[in-house]
Every structure is written in structure tokens, then in C-alpha cells.
Amino acid sequence: MKKVLTVLWLSATLGLAAPIEGYMQTLADEAKKTDASFSGFDAKRGEKLFFSEHVGKKGKKISCASCHTNDLNKAGENVFTAKVIDPLSPKANKERLSDVKNVKKWLRRNFNDVYNREGTALEKGDVLTFIRNY
Amino acid sequence: MKKYLIMAVSAATLIGGVALFADDERYERKVYAKSEKAVQPDMPKKKLNEFETLYQKECGSCHMAYQPEFLPKRSWSKMMDTLDNHFETDATLDVNDHKTILTYLTSNAGDSKYTTKHFSKMSNSVPRDEAPLRISQTPYFMKEHRGIPKRLIEQKEVKSIANCAACHTTANQGIYSERAINIPNYGRWDD
Numbered sequence: 001m002k003k004v005l006t007v008l009w010l011s012a013t014l015g016l017a018a019p020i021e022g023y024m025q026t027l028a029d030e031a032k033k034t035d036a037s038f039s040g041f042d043a044k045r046g047e048k049l050f051f052s053e054h055v056g057k058k059g060k061k062i063s064c065a066s067c068h069t070n071d072l073n074k075a076g077e078n079v080f081t082a083k084v085i086d087p088l089s090p091k092a093n094k095e096r097l098s099d100v101k102n103v104k105k106w107l108r109r110n111f112n113d114v115y116n117r118e119g120t121a122l123e124k125g126d127v128l129t130f131i132r133n134y
Numbered sequence: 135m136k137k138y139l140i141m142a143v144s145a146a147t148l149i150g151g152v153a154l155f156a157d158d159e160r161y162e163r164k165v166y167a168k169s170e171k172a173v174q175p176d177m178p179k180k181k182l183n184e185f186e187t188l189y190q191k192e193c194g195s196c197h198m199a200y201q202p203e204f205l206p207k208r209s210w211s212k213m214m215d216t217l218d219n220h221f222e223t224d225a226t227l228d229v230n231d232h233k234t235i236l237t238y239l240t241s242n243a244g245d246s247k248y249t250t251k252h253f254s255k256m257s258n259s260v261p262r263d264e265a266p267l268r269i270s271q272t273p274y275f276m277k278e279h280r281g282i283p284k285r286l287i288e289q290k291e292v293k294s295i296a297n298c299a300a301c302h303t304t305a306n307q308g309i310y311s312e313r314a315i316n317i318p319n320y321g322r323w324d325d
Contacts (some may be wrong), residue, residue, distance in 0.1 A: 058222045081197040081224055082293040082300070105228070112224040 005092070023100045024128065030121035038122070046130025049123055056114045063115060072134045089134040097132060177255075185238040192231060196223070198299050200269060202242035203253035206223075208265040210239035225245050252310060270295045282317075291318035 009134070024041070031038045051070075056062040062079065069076040072089040090096040095102055106128075111119040144171045202210065216227045225233065239308045240246060244257020253276070260266060261272035269275055279295065287295050298305040301323075305316040315323045 057224065059220075066276055076283055080221075082290075083197055105226075109224040109226065121210070 018091035018098070019100045019105070020097045020132075022130075023103065025123060027121045027125040027128075031125060034121070041122075041125040041129040043126070043130040043133050046128070049127050050130055054116070055112055057112055057116050062114050064110065065112075066114075088131060090132060091134065093123065097128070103128070186233055188231060189238050191229060192235060196225070197296060198306055200298070201253065202239045203244050203249045204256045204269040205243060205272070206245045206257050206260055206265070207243040209260070209267060210243055211236070212265045213267050214239065216267075228268055268296070271313045286317055286320055289319060 021076055028041070031041075033076060044057040050064045050074075053061045053063045058080075067076050067085055069087045073087050075087055075094040079082070079084055086095075087093045090098075090128050110125070111117065112130070132134045149247050189202075193199045213220070214232065217227065217232075240241075244254055249257070255274045256272050257271060259272050259277075263275075266272055270279075286292065292300040301309050301315055301317045304310075310321060317323060
């Protein structure tokens, strides 16, 4: 019985400290390194970043919302291929932001698509904060 | 289509059974069964499934996971070398996943193993000194899709000829038989 309880307790605490927290911390450390006055990520800045349009990799105006829509609780559509994309907000889609490797990969790709460069730690942290609090 | 039907019916009567003709789809299903995937000879089934699952996940996130049998090895190698600018989008992978998927694609390519029907036709139609990155630009593909009006491809339900599953309802299972074609706002195809 004790064993079972320990396992339960362990999985509960592990569950609380989601892997994404670790990644957010890494991003915060990096942001602090480039700018000593860094005082935390900001969902408002992230929101602006998410909705602002840029001339992307394909030479056309595009924003994060072009594929993920204006409502992150709704399914979107890939503007390049017409394939449906499940909702981006973790509230509507439990699998979101649960796999750090996957998150890093898509931020790298999607920043390139929209901004034609990789995102900075500050930008990535801000936009993730926006998505997590949506 | 009618011509083929008459031919098929007479052939079937000659042989004395319609089973073969009627079972076209089931035949395809069997031919495209996962167990026939090569990856590497003697690879245990579990490992094979891992390769397949990774391929489906990574190369099926922006569009359907195209069957590797449709293109020759040289096309897949070239594609995997240029993922940073994959049809003007970034499709880069981490090093290990990249290696696994390259192995999966090249060992299941149209010229890597025995493939049947349209899979081999597509891949074999590519001239030896060419390595197209598009299935939709292989000669056999272009011949088969020549007769489709532009508006049916450009409409918002399809958008691109690369959106196979919009018309081939069972494309994800590797089945492209005529009976499984249903073009949005048009319906079944009879040629």
C-alpha cells in the first residue's frame, strides 16, 4: 500500500511540474542573459507577435493566425496545404505544449515561415505565455 | 470507362469468375498492407512500426504522409537534403528523426523493392537522370490527371493537386482505385 501511495505521490508531483515549465525557465534564463532588465514574459507582447503580419519565407504577408485562426480554441487550416490543424490552446486541446521537443521544432519552423528568421528567447517565451493563458 | 467495363465483363466471363474484378479494392488493400513495408530486410515488426509511426507523424503534419513507393530513392534523398526550404517552408527535423525517416523513405522507395500497380508506374515513369520532388510532376501522374478541369483543383475544398485525399478518399491507406475517387462538388469520376 505504501508503495502504491509513493508512486501516486510521485506521479502527482511530476504531473504538476510539466516539462513545459522547464522549457519556460530555460527561455527566461536566456532572455535574462541578453537583457539584464528582463522581468518576465508578457502575454500581451505575445499576443501582438501572434497576430501581426509579416512578409514571410514565401514572400507573402502572413501571421501566426493565418494557420491557427483568430480563435485559438478553434481548429485552423494550413494556408499552404489546406490540411486541418487542431486547436492551439491547451484548454481546447490537452496535447498542446506537452511535448517540449515538438514545441521547439514547431516554433523554429513557424517563426521561419512568418518572420523569415528564428524567434528570440524573449519572443518565444512571450508567445508561449500568450498561448498558455488563452 | 464503358469500354473498360465491357472488356472486363467479357474477360471475366471468359475466365469464368468476376471475383478478381470486383475485389480490386481488397486486392489493393492487401498489396499495400503494412507487413509489406521493407525498411530493412529482417527488421523486427516492432521496429518497423516505429519507423512507420514516426514517418506518419512527422511527414503527415502539414499534408498527408505520401506513400514512399511513389518516388524513386534519388528523389527522397534530395528532398531530405533540402528540408530547410521544403516547398518554401521549413520542415527541418532533429538529427535522429532525420536519419530514421531517410532510411524509411529510401528503403520503401519505388525502385527499392517490388511494388505493384500504380505505385511502380509513378516511380518508373521518372527519367533516370531526374529526381523530381513532386509526385504530382512525375510523367505517369500528369498523364492520369490531365483530364481534370482546373476549377476542380483550384476550388477551396481541394486547393492543390498535392492534396490527394481531397479526391482519393482512401489515399491515407494507400488506396487510389477509381471507385474511391470523389471529387468535391463533382462526385465520382467516370472517364
